[in-house]
Amino acid sequence: MENMQLLFGGFETVFTLQNVSACLLGAVLGLIVGAMPGIGSLAGVALLLPLTYKFDATTAIIMLGSLYYSNMYGGSFSAILLNIPGDSPAIMTSLDGYPMATTRGRPGQALFTANIASFTGGTIGILILTFTGPALADLGLNFGPTEMTALLLVAMTSIGWLVGENPTKGVVLTLFGILMASIGMDTVTGSPRYDFGILQLMGGIPFIPFVIGAVGFAQVIKLMEDRNKVTEGAVTQKLTIRGSLLTRHEVRRLLPPAFRSGVMGTFVGVLPGAGATTGAFLGYAMQKTFKSEEPLGTGAVEGIAACEAANNAAAAGAFAPLLALGIPGSGTGAVLLGGLMMWGLEPGPMLFTNHSDFAWGLIASLYLANLLTLAIALCIIPFLIRILSVPVKYMIPCIVTVCIVGSYSTSNSMYGVIVMFVSGILGYLLDKNGYSTAPMLLAFVLAPLLEKNMRRAFTTSQGDPSVFVDFANHPISAVLMLIFFVIICVPIVKLIIRKVKGSKNTTPAA
Template identity: 40%
Template sequence: MDVIGLLIDGFLVALTPLNLGLVIFGCALGLFIGAMPGLGSVNGVAILLPMTFLVPPTSAIIFLAAIYYGDMYGGAISSIMLGIPGASTAVATTFDGRPLALKGLADQALVGAAVASFVGGTISVVLFTLFAPPLAEVALAFGAPEEFALMMLAFATFIGLGGDEIPKTLFSIFIGLVLSAVGLDIISGEPRLIFGDLPSFFHGINFLVLAIGIYGIGEMLWTIESNSGKIDLTRATVSFSRILDSMKKLSSSVKSVFLGSFLGYFVGILPAAGATPGSLMAYGVAKAISKEPETFGKGNLEGVAAPEAANNAASTGSMLPMLTLGIPGSPTTAVLLGGMVIWGLKPGPMLFVESQEFVWGLIASLYVANIFALVINVMFIPLFLWVLRIPFSILAPIIFVLCIVGGYAPTQTMHDIWLMFGFGVVGYLMRKLNYPMAPAVLAIVLGPLAETSMRQSLLISQGSFGVCFNRPIAGVIMVIAIAMFLVPVMNSIRKRLRPDTP
């Protein structure tokens, strides 16, 4: 097969000393950029873009891709250790990663995240190698109605996300949807829900502000209250045998990891989506298919593994529309795309024909990057765990400061800091009243995507919802979404009718 031949050529490019060095350096750097709240892969790649003029284009993209990749691994670290999402792609990882750390199982969560990332990354890069051109066709086949159907599918998994308390889940979703409607309307350009005339609301409510508020600040308040500040975060010790042990425990999550990888990859290849929705959807699906969904959110390893597999898979996936269609699948690939234009390459349908060495060098480097990112990550785990030995009374203020930095970074306005504190208090109250918060976070990410695609679909169809059903891809997804939506509803009705059955 000529794919294999091309891939071998690619490895010859990727394994030259310069490129190999860049991969290792990029992975390590990405890991730390990702672990730092507020510094995401977008910033990392954008800051380092100019440095890449020192090397040939292929080496440059290999370096930047390695950073992007390492970042996906790194995002999990602060999610698990501190409960603050290190990057937007790692929000879903906090849902269960943080509770695991509080139980003293941080090492398990970290190893689980690293291994799941590795599996997700590898599966996606294999899919990429074998099916890049046909998958580009899939991305092309996705118009507005298909996108809307996919969003409905994601919302349907939410219903599973909140456990059995469907009314509370719905409440949480609607809060998230309302918050996501704040800002300028994409179709008409009119400002909405901006509280009179506050221009800081024009850009909408940044999703990281909400996530850090609820998960960083809100959780911290809750922890302080419930433990009166006398908390032993963890007694996790580090040893090689414990790491091996963690890997064994992970075998129960195989299904979630695989599902997360495929789901993440397919969501990743769709323009406009990217790794954040991919990882959130993977979390929802893992919970929906789990035998013990009630343990999710309380420290289930699958809840870490699924989104981590998905966000790595999606980051590879989002390179596909970038390379084959010339449109970015995520904010980071948008920066990479800019870089490619400047290096004199032409991202788009002709790239695979005209710049084979570049494309296959990049693909091969993803295999290499994956291995190194895993090794580097596992090597540093003892160091990360050491952070947890810091007494809580010292760690708590540090976490608050990191929250503020993370909330300020995306838009650089104080407005967002106040908003974040507001969400922190609301998050704390919701937590006390036992409302699930994950659906609100999901809704604010997917809300704008769903709204835009729905309105575009309706414009195309002159206002008829039929357009979401009578196109083959959209129709199938829509029907699955409706079915998924109905299953938990029916279950709860059945339970209510027959209270004796468990």
């Protein structure tokens, strides 16, 4: 209960006019930044860091915290409405969000689902953070290179059958994503791979332009193709807040996946380097094993809820190692950490002891940010969905502009824009031939993590693969490897059984 007391102390810190308005400002800016593809939370926090120098440390970090947090909400807006994920966790959201907004013609409900799930997931994450506090971070420490490798193997093998109807196509694109990810500096030795003598390629394919292109720009090409077919009548329902509300039944459908994903997302967020994208992905993967009323990928409420809840929970979970150990779980975390140092706070294992008012103030501000962001998001949904009633001929140039600006801003160079155009054409061609681009993008995110951890694990074990199944020293890894083998073997065994049955059936006939 000591934690509760400290938390209330934290609330006292937060509830001053100055801090509440800082939190509000952070939430608004975060939503805007998050909704803009390409800017993402990393650049958002980095850009706004200098703005906060004038504030005192607590106020400043409250603002940055709420900014980071509301980013996770904002990212889903463009994913749902335009099929352009605002940040990488939102790739999963677009899988169900965009179909729900367009083919099912229920953009308001899709946004509501995303936001309520985000709120639920976030709340669970913050609650876990509050009650376990620094202890949560210790859990993450149990995941060394070996354990992370096993976890990522499980994640990556499930991508193929997870997304789209055709697992073969899924596997092909997963492999293609891994291939794309291996361009650039070797993650361990730093030597260049597949750079073909081109200086830019030495640093690899930048992720954000790649996503914006493969999803967003491909979407633009598609819109151009059938701009004459689609009339403005696509979304004719009345776009009012009343018309956007969820039915009671839908809320009931939304909550179970949001709860499950919330808990799981928090733990994924704590793991070193895993982050919100992995969280969102695993949330969705988990939902696939549960029953959904509509098939995932066709605009199911459960699909949106599962990944949105997980990514917000992961964002909250990521604060545990940041505050308790001074170890950032993501690039954004690193910038926040840089901010802490500039204000003379020393992040690290002593932060909770030496600056407990500050640490708990930040946690308290997450509660506030969560509420504020939900309120703001709900208020702007009716205006946001009007985007869909804009005629396609006006939409196309707008989206193209957003795509170009977003991809330029990641590295301040035209290289990003070129990557965006090329991957846009690629994405369009893939989509045209019935390949979903999501496996490619996910593999692209996860492959470098897998490679890094696997190579570290092998370095540590001096090339001995048995560490992964060594139950005595690496129990977590051993269990995960078991799951991994089950995932691989089940389809093969099923196939064999079918073959055997098939031959039995055909033999008598012959």
